[in-house]
Amino acid sequence: MLDFFKKGLQKTREALKNRMEDLFVKREITEEFYEELEEILISADVGVETTLKVNAALREKISKGKVKEAEKARILLKELIAEMMGSNEDITLKVPVSSPAVYLLLGVNGVGKTTTAAKMAYSFSQEGKKVLLAAGDTFRAAAIEQLEHWSEAVGAGLIKHQTGGDPSAVIFDAVNAAVSRKVDILLCDTAGRLHTKKNLVEEVKKIYRVIGKVIPDAPHETLLVLDATTGQNGIAQALLFQEAIPLSGIILTKLDGTARGGIVIAIKEMTGLPVKMIGVGEKKEDLHPFDPAGFAEALLV
Amino acid sequence: MDLALREVRLALLEADVNYKVVKEFVTSLKERAIGAEVLQSLTPGQQVVKIVHEELVKLMGETQSKIVSPERGRSPGAIMLVGLQGSGKTTTAAKLSVYLKKNGSNPLLVAGDVYRPAAIDQLKILGKEAGIPVFSMGKDDPVKIARQALREADQKGNDYLLIDTAGRLHIDEELMGELERIKENVDPLEILLVVDAMTGQDAVNVARSFHERLQLTGIILTKLDGDTRGGAALSVRQVTGCPVKFAAFGEKIEAFEPFFPERMASRILGMGDVLSLIEKAQEVVDQEKSRELEKKLRSQSLTLEDFLDQLQQVKKMGPLENILEMIPGINTMGKGLKNLSLDEKQLDRVEAIIKSMTRDERQQPEIINSSRKRRIALGSGTSVQDINRLLKQFDQMKKMFKQLGALEKGRLRKQKGLFPFK
Numbered sequence: 001m002l003d004f005f006k007k008g009l010q011k012t013r014e015a016l017k018n019r020m021e022d023l024f025v026k027r028e029i030t031e032e033f034y035e036e037l038e039e040i041l042i043s044a045d046v047g048v049e050t051t052l053k054v055n056a057a058l059r060e061k062i063s064k065g066k067v068k069e070a071e072k073a074r075i076l077l078k079e080l081i082a083e084m085m086g087s088n089e090d091i092t093l094k095v096p097v098s099s100p101a102v103y104l105l106l107g108v109n110g111v112g113k114t115t116t117a118a119k120m121a122y123s124f125s126q127e128g129k130k131v132l133l134a135a136g137d138t139f140r141a142a143a144i145e146q147l148e149h150w151s152e153a154v155g156a157g158l159i160k161h162q163t164g165g166d167p168s169a170v171i172f173d174a175v176n177a178a179v180s181r182k183v184d185i186l187l188c189d190t191a192g193r194l195h196t197k198k199n200l201v202e203e204v205k206k207i208y209r210v211i212g213k214v215i216p217d218a219p220h221e222t223l224l225v226l227d228a229t230t231g232q233n234g235i236a237q238a239l240l241f242q243e244a245i246p247l248s249g250i251i252l253t254k255l256d257g258t259a260r261g262g263i264v265i266a267i268k269e270m271t272g273l274p275v276k277m278i279g280v281g282e283k284k285e286d287l288h289p290f291d292p293a294g295f296a297e298a299l300l301v
Numbered sequence: 302m303d304l305a306l307r308e309v310r311l312a313l314l315e316a317d318v319n320y321k322v323v324k325e326f327v328t329s330l331k332e333r334a335i336g337a338e339v340l341q342s343l344t345p346g347q348q349v350v351k352i353v354h355e356e357l358v359k360l361m362g363e364t365q366s367k368i369v370s371p372e373r374g375r376s377p378g379a380i381m382l383v384g385l386q387g388s389g390k391t392t393t394a395a396k397l398s399v400y401l402k403k404n405g406s407n408p409l410l411v412a413g414d415v416y417r418p419a420a421i422d423q424l425k426i427l428g429k430e431a432g433i434p435v436f437s438m439g440k441d442d443p444v445k446i447a448r449q450a451l452r453e454a455d456q457k458g459n460d461y462l463l464i465d466t467a468g469r470l471h472i473d474e475e476l477m478g479e480l481e482r483i484k485e486n487v488d489p490l491e492i493l494l495v496v497d498a499m500t501g502q503d504a505v506n507v508a509r510s511f512h513e514r515l516q517l518t519g520i521i522l523t524k525l526d527g528d529t530r531g532g533a534a535l536s537v538r539q540v541t542g543c544p545v546k547f548a549a550f551g552e553k554i555e556a557f558e559p560f561f562p563e564r565m566a567s568r569i570l571g572m573g574d575v576l577s578l579i580e581k582a583q584e585v586v587d588q589e590k591s592r593e594l595e596k597k598l599r600s601q602s603l604t605l606e607d608f609l610d611q612l613q614q615v616k617k618m619g620p621l622e623n624i625l626e627m628i629p630g631i632n633t634m635g636k637g638l639k640n641l642s643l644d645e646k647q648l649d650r651v652e653a654i655i656k657s658m659t660r661d662e663r664q665q666p667e668i669i670n671s672s673r674k675r676r677i678a679l680g681s682g683t684s685v686q687d688i689n690r691l692l693k694q695f696d697q698m699k700k701m702f703k704q705l706g707a708l709e710k711g712r713l714r715k716q717k718g719l720f721p722f723k
Contacts, residue, residue: 023509030620039320042314042320042502043319043320043502045317045501045502045503046316047315048311048314096691108499108524108527109387109389109524109552110386110387110388110389110497110524111387112386112387135480138553140423141422141423141426141427141430142419142420142422142423142425142426143419143423144419145418145419146418146420146423146424148419149419150418150420150634152674163511173315180310193527194524194527195527195528196527196528197526199646217304227387227497227499227502227575229497229500229503229504230499230500230501230534231317231499231500231501231502231529231533232315232316232317232501232529232530233317233499233528233529233530234501234525236527236529250397254385254386254387254470256470257470257503257507258471258472258503258506258507259470259503259506260503261500263501271661282386282416282417
């Protein structure tokens with residue numbers, strides 16, 4: 001996955017390369033070093049609070065290990081960030097003992113939920129699994145058509161109602177269909193909603209409940225889709241959605257731009273929510289499992 | 302003083318203003334603050350906030366900017382909407398077209414996003430809802446589509462051509478080149494970058510690249526209805542020098558207005574948007590009707606018709622949460638207010654019920670017997686229980702106003718709810 005990160009982040013890397021080399025190569029660790037590091041982390045949307053935390057933790061590691069060279073400090077920092085982002089168990093999608101596995105996607109408008117659902121459907125189909133998509137975005141104009149297009153393109157089934165319909169009814173039908181058709185995985189797309197809109201948050205709570213009515217331990221994953229260009233508001237998104245329903249992880253999209261998505265470090269610190277997958281483009285293949293080490297590397301390369 | 306500046310720096314960084322922009326800003330602030338005369342009435346901290354606010358407003362561009370008008374007698378003026386994926390270009394195109402139409406123009410929407418599945422359908426649906434014509438040629442070459450659309454607009458007498466383009470990364474050579482070619486072909490009046498208000502530090506890279514390739518003329522900031530402080534606005538303004546022209550704050554097509562730099566400065570600093578709220582209320586609520594209502598309230602002659610009227614005025618102000626959010630401090634008031642349930646579907650239901658009543662029924666709710674109730678329920682797609690609930694709530698409201706009258710005379714009583722819907 002490192003390659004995708006690297007490819008996606010090439011431009012930034014070029015821009016940052018000199019700066020990073022300046023910072024990490026053949027230098028001693030001075031106060032200036034920490035200041036510059038702070039700038040790099042804040043510029044990656046890690047946020048002030050978490051940046052200070054990371055910096056403090058690094059200071060400790062450096063003094064404990066009696067590290068003198070900046071190059072070694074960099075390795076320590078990468079390890080530190082990778083550690084913060086969680087172990088492999090944290091980032092694997094949960095698979096229930098008996099199918100179907102139900103995965104629910106939610107997030108604010110324009111983060112790429114529908115495209116992500118399609119990419120997931122594709123990747124599971126490639127593994128030979130039987131996949132069903134649920135068109136839970138009954139609000140946005142042509143959202144159903146968009147998912148319909150994808151379901152054909154990736155060869156997954158689709159359960160849909162009309163635009164303007166009740167999203168929990170669509171999801172209810174989809175879960176029942178997933179059971180009776182014996183599919184392996186049901187992917188539920190939902191409408192974009194700001195975490196501050198009470199009605200819309202209530203709506204997603206209802207969707208969550210409806211799924212649990214049909215399959216008691218479902219949804220097996222409730223994933224917040226987050227745009228990598230998002231700034232500090234990502235924290236509010238995670239906190240408020242988390243308050244409404246138990247989230248299980250994050251899918252970080254649009255990492256193919258120059259944004260580095262550092263906000264997920266702050267979110268992990270504050271909510272414990274791990275990133276599980278990343279999106280790096282518009283094509284159906286452009287979704288990958290999250291790799292903490294690769295992420296840390298890309299953040300600091 | 303240094304402490305105050307530190308706070309400012311922190312506030313700006315937390316609002317997602319770019320690191321470098323913050324650095325420059327704080328430096329210039331320091332210079333100004335040191336030279337400034339100290340007002341007796343303000344504490345040093347307040348003094349800094351005042352200066353910060355003034356400087357921020359200056360940075361945001363002190364006056365409001367408008368869309369350039371097409372020259373008289375010339376071919377229609379093109380407006381290109383460009384930006385990253387998911388920033389809200391398609392919805393914004395529809396909103397801007399409605400805004401222009403309201404101001405007496407006759408725009409044509411152009412479906413230029415040929416890549417995202419169903420983007421063309423989306424624009425067509427939005428155009429139909431808004432009563433704006435949409436030009437589309439399916440998944441053809443976007444440059445060709447833009448050229449054809451210009452011809453069409455010329456023939457049909459449209460004065461503006463609003464070109465929705467596909468979302469693209471600012472580092473995507475091929476797609477950025479495509480935008481340059483569209484630009485060459487339609488010679489646009491405006492090229493507007495659509496920016497998600499929740500964007501973080503990367504906003505500067507995005508804006509700079511788009512500006513270098515296309516020479517932007519303005520910015521539209523979207524998704525301001527959330528709780529984001531929107532510091533990206535400042536970053537983008539700073540690196541491009543272009544004014545932010547419009548602000549979008551919701552999924553409804555009317556949730557769009559000219560951008561007020563001063564309010565944004567306050568928002569970035571976290572001051573609440575009182576001005577917006579006041580203006581909105583003034584704009585929508587018919588003053589005369591309000592006075593009439595007040596009179597009726599006092600004289601106890603309130604009818605369901607007045608009630609419906611009031612309901613529609615409230616709805617015109619946009620989603621209720623938006624209105625609440627504009628009141629300073631509401632975001633920080635915690636659970637109490639957040640739990641205030643503002644179910645708009647409930648409002649719709651109430652509206653449907655009242656609309657299904659006859660004139661007599663609205664004026665004298667007492668005459669509504671069970672057979673009338675059944676008819677109303679059938680007509681409004683609700684149940685008899687819903688009708689009962691509404692009537693009961695309406696009755697309570699009348700009583701409440703009666704008490705309110707009494708309250709003014711000094712007798713205070715506890716009252717359950719303020720509004721007759723839960």
